[in-house]
Amino acid sequence: MKLLEYQGKALLARYGIATPIGALWPEVPDGPREFMVKAQIPSGKRGKAGAVRHAAVGEVEGIVEAMSTQQFGGLAVEKIYVEEYLDIVKELYLAVAVDREMGCHTIIFSSEGGSNIEEVADERILRIPIEPWLGFQPFHGTRLASFLGDAAAGQGLFRTAEALYSLALDQDAELVEINPLALVDGGLVAADAKAVLDDNAHFRHADWAGYARSRERSPLEESIAATGAVGVEVDPQGDVVAITSGAGLMMATLDLLVSAGQRVRAVIDLGGTVLSGSDGLEGVLAATALARPRVTFLNAFLQTAHCDIFARGLAEAHGKCPSGGSIIVRLKGRNAELGRECLAPLGFELHEDLGQAIEAVSKQRG
Structure with missing residues (x-):
């Protein structure tokens, strides 16, 4: 659950972190x-x-x-x-995030916060994993202060990081972020706040009932969700939409398209819709049409379902709701050859090899 800024700041204030x-x-x-x-x-x-x-x-x-x-x-x-309005002397960055690979929370700090934090060189970012059995200790704060290189502000950073870590633990937060953490004449102030709480922990927090849930999905994502599929809008200026037959394949497809220099508007995981015939697929195509893509890339790798059944449903759905732009289909799995034969009359560009399909997407955009 993502909190809006004003909700996040109210949470920070509860833990003694200064806010405007x-x-x-x-x-x-x-x-x-x-x-x-x-x-x-x-x-x-x-x-x-x-x-x-x-x-x-x-x-x-x-x-x-x-x-x-x-x-x-x-x-x-x-x-x-x-x-x-704050008269900011310097913008810092401070966050506590769950590091799933290490199995602990990690404090992330940089003395170069603000809107360009993603461009900060890695050596200017300090990451301190916090052992769960140990918790936040004075030496963690000392390390933060030393990295900042400002003795006066270092004490405030120590206290702020300790409070932010306590907040993350108490509130089952996947991420709490202050960017920028503003250095002003009177000390450190959270000029912005981002908090992402673990929905699975909702039963432990009666106070969460007071949070008004924000509309986290864009209109395109809402229209995709209404079909039973799962869509993520990646780049509002992108002109490629990728539709895939599974969540893992969706992420891999996105990585390959981006690596090939494509701007991806949205990626869609059909989930159970892949087996729902033309009705479910028609809804997905209709939702995709809202994005007006130049290229729609369908990447289906079916190992248990039958590709020919999926292809017939796709052909029927396309007949009811034709998509604009070029359509490239990568179809692999059981009865894939029959599936491609079914789709051939529609004028789709058909592939079995994923690399060739990605290359075809690039050529269409050129």
Whole structure:
């Protein structure tokens, strides 16, 4: 469960982490003369998208009205948060995340936080795995402070990291992130907040009932979900949609397409829809058509289901809901040759080899 920024900041404040004075519109905090107006959507990079705006007192209402009608990354604005403007000396990055490979939480810190954190060189990022039986210890804080190289701010960083780790444990958080953790004249302040809570732990947290769930899916993802399939919008500017016969194959297909230089709008795992005949597939094709892809790539590798049955369902679905753009199909598995014979009259470009199919997608885009 992803919390919106204002919810994440309320959680940080419960653990003694300083946050700016703020309020949900139509309330405006008393005292400040300058504000940051922030669209509350479950998405990152809001600043670059125009979803975070600086405003003087008299400008807040106009910015709120304009922002309320916009979408950012395909997401409608749910709420708008107005908070005091901070005079930031330096932007840091601090997070606690579950590291599944190591089986523990890891503290992640960089002295170069802000909107370009993804571009920070790896040697400028400190990662400290925390042994579950040991927990956060003073030497962890000392290491953070030393990496920062600022003795005065180091003590505040020590306390903030310790509190953030406690929050992650208590709240069953998969990720809690402060970016930026702002160094201001009075110390460290969480200028932003991101929190992802483990839905499986909901039964342990009666207080979670107060969290208004954000609409985490884009309109395209919603339309795909309505068919029974699972879709993830990757790049709103992409022009390739990949439809696959399994979740693992979906991730592998995405990796191969991106490695080949493709911009992928969305990837779709058919799941049980792969066996539902033309009705289920028709819904998926209709949802895919909303993205107006130049290339629709169907990658089906069926080891238990029959490829020819799947192909007949796909042919019927396409007859009812023709897709725009080029369609490339990679079909492999039981009765794959019969399946390709079924699809051949439709004019699809057909392949059995995945590498050749990926290459065909690249050529179509050229």
